[in-house]
Amino acid sequence: MDKVTTYLVCSYLYYIQYEDTPLTDFEFDTLCRELLNEFDTLEHEFKYLLDKESLKAGTAYQIGDRDYPPEIKRLAKQ
Numbered sequence: 001m002d003k004v005t006t007y008l009v010c011s012y013l014y015y016i017q018y019e020d021t022p023l024t025d026f027e028f029d030t031l032c033r034e035l036l037n038e039f040d041t042l043e044h045e046f047k048y049l050l051d052k053e054s055l056k057a058g059t060a061y062q063i064g065d066r067d068y069p070p071e072i073k074r075l076a077k078q
Helices: 003-016 025-041 052-057 070-076
Strands: none
Touching (some): 003 025, 025 052
């Protein structure tokens, strides 16, 4: 999975499904920092769900259940 997809799947599992994610907190924070550093040049169909402030805080709490694309929800269930 690419970084954005991984971020969204982990966020969906943690914030919406209240389940464990495949990443540790440290790994998720590292992923957020990497996405923040790449943000301005990042191209991804779901980039619109990311924002710099949330990446700085290491969270995706701002994304609601209805905002997650079906592809992300499907991947999270695998």
